[in-house]
Amino acid sequence: MKAVVYEGPKSVTVTDVPDARIEKPTDVLVRITSTNICGSDLHMYEGRTDFETGRWFGHENLGHVVEVGPGVDKIAVGDWVVLPFNVACGHCKNCERGLTNYCLTAQPEKAWAGAAFGFADMGPWPGGQAELLRVPWGDFNCLRLGEDAEEKQTDYVMLADIFPTGYHATELAHVSPGDQTVIYGAGPVGWMAAYSAILKGAGKVMVVDRHPDRLKKIEEIGAIPIDDSTVDPVEAVLDLTMGLGADNGCECVGYQAHDHDGTEQPNLTLNRLVKSVRFTGALGVVGVYVPQDPGGVDDLAKQGIVPFDFGEFWFRGQALGSGQCPVKKYNRPLRDLIAGGKATPSQVVSHELPLEQAPEAYEHFDNRDDGWTKVVLHPAY
Ligand code: NAD
Ligand code: ZN
Incomplete structure (x- = not known):
């Protein structure tokens, strides 16, 4: 075959x-x-x-x-x-x-x-x-x-x-009707998380990425696109949520997260997600964090150890779910x-x-x- x-x-x-x-x-x-x-x-x-x-x-x-x-x-x-x-x-x-x-x-x-x-x-x-x-x-x-x-x-x-995985991200993040939800990543998984949040009746779904074609599609299904190559995504989410932050959020990028100039920063979306979600909100992380990159990222990241702003997460009293769907x-x-x-x-x-x-x-x-x-x-x- x-x-x-x-x-x-x-x-x-x-x-x-x-x-x-x-x-x-x-x-x-x-x-x-x-x-x-x-x-x-x-x-x-x-x-x-x-x-x-x-x-x-x-x-x-x-x-x-x-x-x-x-x-x-x-x-x-x-x-x-x-x-x-x-x-x-x-x-x-x-x-x-x-x-x-x-x-x-x-x-x-x-x-x-x-x-x-x-x-x-x-x-x-x-x-x-x-x-x-x-x-x-x-x-x-x-x-x-x-x-x-x-x-x-x-x-x-x-x-x-990807449909169950996107849905799972919203379950881990406890997305409920009326919620304001932020999604990092407009790839197929982030798209399906946004779509699931919309199916669940979320009031406002905001999606961060920088690919114009992906952001345009996201907008077509009724989510708000945030282009992090033109704005600070955390500031954008705060502006859209009267300064409070989203009720919950999903991470659908993983360790390959990079800044819009292309530099890989495995902790970038994770830490931004914490700051984009309100105190006591919940986070669903389905992006993969088990990298084994012989050349691209530093040694700690190779072992899956990414610098996570645990203090900020703890201070905010947030909940976090992760893993395979x-x-x-x-x-x-x-x-x-x-x-x-x-x-x-x-x-x-x-x-x-x-x-x-x-x-x-x-x-x-x-x-x-x-x-x-x-x-x-x-x-x-
Ligand atoms: P993808 O690579 O097509 O999409 C990732 C998106 O993230 C891209 O559009 C990229 O531009 C964007 N991105 C990169 N850096 C960013 C940043 N700093 N801010 C915002 N967006 C950024 O991949 P995909 O198919 O959508 O999968 C996404 C992740 O989900 C991968 O890590 C994949 O392995 C993982 N995944 C997990 C499960 C699971 O069961 N947990 C299942 C399927 C996929
Ligand atoms: Zn897959």
Whole structure:
């Protein structure tokens, strides 16, 4: 089968690899029809992780079932399914509590750290930027879709990661109807956080970034864009909230935060977020803070140690939630919002391309080239 294979920093090829197949009785084999490129793939693509060459990416996957193992009884051949990016067993202590992002079974090497498809340090699971994907614990990890699955696959594939992750950021930040909410980052995740806040009935949603195309799109969905290359974003938020600060806020950038001149400052958005949110407000941090950059950022940041203004955070009595999204917790209700015509997360998509065009898509998305907001790859099916 064809897959998007990692060849080294900033290099992927679409190459023949061994077909994915049923290996255990509880496996489901899915023919992938939509698979997204994610900002999280870029950590690996840029060579910031120890992702091995020859492996393939892809943790945002949707397709139809072509084979099931003998131990699978809820999922059948022909079902259209979307796969949460977390790989989870469904029966360990964490899974039973809904913490499928920290499944204790799915990663043999670091049992506590959770697992994902096509990821560095997240277990052995191949990705879905390929024609076929083996889904372990298939009854648990497949979310079945309705009759509109194929037609609306560009919406439903966002259930694998960025729609639930954006929603999770707003849950961690306790976003409620009427709230004034600030989001750092207008990439796909920040966009979905802003969209989720709007769906929840937030009164005012402010989004900080500096890419004009992303900010324009954010404005189109009813959020207030703040361009931090022209204004101090903290001052802008205070001005928009009568000097008090937002009720809550989400960090959707991560350690790759940079000043608008391009200098990486892994603590920049985190500290700005603290100052943009009012005393006793809540913060949801879904941007990734586990960097391993051999060249770009300083040694402490390489270890994930970023200078956080804890004094300011403490003084303000704020709450903070962070980490990977437990996709399964949200993807069923979010699926039903899409099915009911109440949500269209495909709004983030700028490009739908055949799998073969993955190399150029990675290059443009990694450069954050104008107009490249989110790419869906479609293997032939
Ligand atoms: P992205 O790189 O496309 O978007 C990040 C955005 O942040 C860009 O638009 C960039 O211009 C902006 N940015 C950079 N510095 C900034 C600053 N100082 N102020 C404001 N904006 C700034 O990536 P994405 O796909 O949107 O993902 C965002 C983050 O979320 C990444 O770290 C990704 O790995 C992470 N993520 C986490 C989870 C999870 O489960 N927690 C899931 C998916 C993605
Ligand atoms: Zn993702």
